[in-house]
Amino acid sequence: MAHYDLSPMNQPVLYSFRRCPYAIRARLALRCAGVPYELREVALRNKPADMLALSPKGTVPVLRLPDGQVLEQSLDIMRWALSQADPQGWLTHAPLDEMLELIDLNDRQFKPLLDRYKYPERHPDQHRDCYRQQAMDTMLLTLNQRLLRHRHLCASNPCLADMAIVPFVRQFAQVDREWWDACELLALRHWLNALTSSELFEAVMAKPDGN
Numbered sequence: 445m446a447h448y449d450l451s452p453m454n455q456p457v458l459y460s461f462r463r464c465p466y467a468i469r470a471r472l473a474l475r476c477a478g479v480p481y482e483l484r485e486v487a488l489r490n491k492p493a494d495m496l497a498l499s500p501k502g503t504v505p506v507l508r509l510p511d512g513q514v515l516e517q518s519l520d521i522m523r524w525a526l527s528q529a530d531p532q533g534w535l536t537h538a539p540l541d542e543m544l545e546l547i548d549l550n551d552r553q554f555k556p557l558l559d560r561y562k563y564p565e566r567h568p569d570q571h572r573d574c575y576r577q578q579a580m581d582t583m584l585l586t587l588n589q590r591l592l593r594h595r596h597l598c599a600s601n602p603c604l605a606d607m608a609i610v611p612f613v614r615q616f617a618q619v620d621r622e623w624w625d626a627c628e629l630l631a632l633r634h635w636l637n638a639l640t641s642s643e644l645f646e647a648v649m650a651k652p653d654g655n
């Protein structure tokens with residue numbers, strides 16, 4: 445990790461929102477890589493002007509690097525962090541193309557269904573359970589199948605795909621916890637529990653004010 449002087453005055457700044465799954469994946473990679481950064485928790489209804497000046501599209505996470513470069517996509521932040529240091533081999537445990545394909549499936553197809561399942565009142569054309577079934581068919585059954593072959597999505601060890609996707613599966617599970625705890629996705633439920641109860645995950649979910 446020799447590319448930057450990361451003394452406290454010269455650290456990257458991460459604009460983040462604690463529960464946002466994209467921001468969670470960025471924080472997971474930054475912490476795993478051991479990159480120190482200044483965390484700025486953002487109120488999504490009142491985004492700070494300095495963040496919008498750096499990144500007018502107005503989504504979190506945004507990472508401002510010490511050299512002024514701005515990374516405005518969560519996956520770019522993950523890949524930048526892991527290019528600094530990858531002590532757990534998230535980029536090497538599985539082929540990059542395979543990992544990126546799964547992440548793309550998550551971001552393009554699963555995420556819109558997750559939003560519909562979570563907020564069915566905003567999408568009244570179908571019942572909540574239909575969105576849930578579509579999310580199962582589109583992605584969750586595939587992930588579960590993969591986990592029957594190895595302990596993580598692409599290999600026995602966790603990789604970029606696991607860490608980029610787990611915050612979204614966590615959100616899905618939280619919509620109807622009772623249903624999730626009884627559903628057929630046994631391997632996926634086990635995977636979710638293992639990853640979200642890790643020290644790493646708990647550390648990035650700590651409340652910014654320490655409470």
Ligand SMILES: N[C@@H](CCC(=O)N[C@@H](CS)C(=O)NCC(=O)O)C(=O)O
Binds near residue numbers: 466
């Ligand atoms: N493609 C972006 C998506 C980020 C995103 O949509 N973040 C949401 C929060 S989970 C956001 O900031 N939405 C803007 C808003 O709610 O105003 C990324 O990967 O970073």
